[in-house]
Amino acid sequence: MSLDTKIISDCKRGKSYAQSRIYDLYSGAMLATCLRYIKDRAKAEDVLQEAFVKIFKNVSNYEFETVGNFSAWLKRIVVNTALNYIRDNKKHDIFSDVDADNYELLSYDPEEENNQKLGISQEEILKLIQDLPEGYRIVFNLYVFEKYSHQDIAAELGISVNTSKTQLFKARKILQKNVKEILRKKDNSLVNAL
Numbered sequence: 001m002s003l004d005t006k007i008i009s010d011c012k013r014g015k016s017y018a019q020s021r022i023y024d025l026y027s028g029a030m031l032a033t034c035l036r037y038i039k040d041r042a043k044a045e046d047v048l049q050e051a052f053v054k055i056f057k058n059v060s061n062y063e064f065e066t067v068g069n070f071s072a073w074l075k076r077i078v079v080n081t082a083l084n085y086i087r088d089n090k091k092h093d094i095f096s097d098v099d100a101d102n103y104e105l106l107s108y109d110p111e112e113e114n115n116q117k118l119g120i121s122q123e124e125i126l127k128l129i130q131d132l133p134e135g136y137r138i139v140f141n142l143y144v145f146e147k148y149s150h151q152d153i154a155a156e157l158g159i160s161v162n163t164s165k166t167q168l169f170k171a172r173k174i175l176q177k178n179v180k181e182i183l184r185k186k187d188n189s190l191v192n193a194l
Contacts, residue, residue, distance in 0.1 A: 008070060012060050019056055026071065027052070030078045032126070036141045037082040039130045044082075051081040079146055083156065086138065120182055128178050136171035143168050 010018035027048065034044035034051075055077050062073055129137060138157065142148040143164075148156065150164040157164070 008059070008062070011056070012062070022055075022074075023052060026074055029071075030074065033075060033078050033145075034082050035126060036129055036145065037079070037086065037138060043085070047082050047085045048078065050085075051078040054081060075146075079142075083138070086134070090134075119186065120179060124182060128175055128182075131178075132171050132174060136167050136174065139164050139167035140171035140175075 007018045007021050011022055030051065031044060031048050034047050035041065038044040038047060055074055058077070062070070129140065132140060139153055142153050142156070143150070150161045150168075153159070153164040154161045159167075
């Protein structure tokens with residue numbers, strides 16, 4: 001998967017072969033990004049298509065020094081398109097606001113996480129993330145995968161910093177519980193197979 005500056009330059013000039021090459025190289029990874037935010041595959045594919053329309057429409061504005069920045073630029077557009085889709089289609093407030101009395105919920109210690117290889121497939125992890133409540137899923141994705149700060153998440157989503165922190169805390173707790181359950185089931189099936 002190699003992309004050179006000539007392809008980006010040709011894409012800026014509207015060359016269809018360059019657009020096809022960029023789509024072929026990045027659509028799989030960008031679909032995975034969409035699926036982390038949007039559970040329904042058909043809707044995630046629609047969001048991906050809308051994102052690529054925006055990408056090709058705005059590629060002339062992209063200033064590049066290295067090709068590596070191009071994928072980050074693409075991903076930013078895909079994430080923003082997914083967030084816009086969620087905002088436009090939400091039926092109710094997906095974030096419960098948090099007041100200062102809930103700080104004890106925020107005592108999450110990342111050192112407590114098990115950093116060993118889990119023995120869980122990427123598909124299982126994606127499914128666990130997709131099954132998170134929508135507010136938890138969005139904050140988790142922005143914080144963990146997109147490396148947003150809680151201040152950036154709060155500004156992007158129109159929520160408080162405390163709400164962002166609590167949503168992340170709760171998402172991690174649910175994921176930890178569900179990973180343990182999957183591992184327990186796998187251990188039981190191994191024992192039963194013997």
